[in-house]
Amino acid sequence: MKYSISEKAFEDIENIWLYTVETWSVEQADRCYNLIFDEIEYITRNPLLGKDFSHIRKNYRCTQVKSHLIFYKYNVSEELVEVIRILHQSILPPLYTQFIVRRAV
Template identity: 40%
Template sequence: MTKVIFRQEAINDLTDIWNYTFQEWSEKQADKYYDAIKEACEFIVENPNLGKIYTEISKNLFGFKSGKHIIFFHQISENEIEVIRILHERMDLKTNLIE
């Protein structure tokens, strides 16, 4: 069985992404984008080796692109990942991940 653990910061990011998408486009689009990110997290836990490594930011930090966002995660075990943050590709990644 696979497992995705979300840090509180990642949960907050998902909420912010949903709210922004809802305000700018629609509830339907917000739900669709939210679901796509959650599905990407499930894909990552099955294929963690497809993530890009971000050693310049933190040891053992990986990222996987979903839409315009990058899902940052650590692999905890063979079947488990921890999602650290979900950040827009244009954000200052290093600053937001180190805080």
């Protein structure tokens, strides 16, 4: 299965990496970057893994990597996972984050 990453999600990844470098280190930023892409690859193999977030946006799903949330849509007919945004969990109210699927990494 294929995946695509929106322009906003690319910006999110870049901002996450830059923030992590400034706050911790290049090594930590690289680990975070790799974890995000590992999760995206995992989603392409298991597109229904993420919590259904259709109540927020139609056909949206969400999964979590450490403190970041990956919002995506699964296009069944095109066999495509579309990564929409990657946001820090602090952006969403705690009520939402408690229902997101967490995978041991």
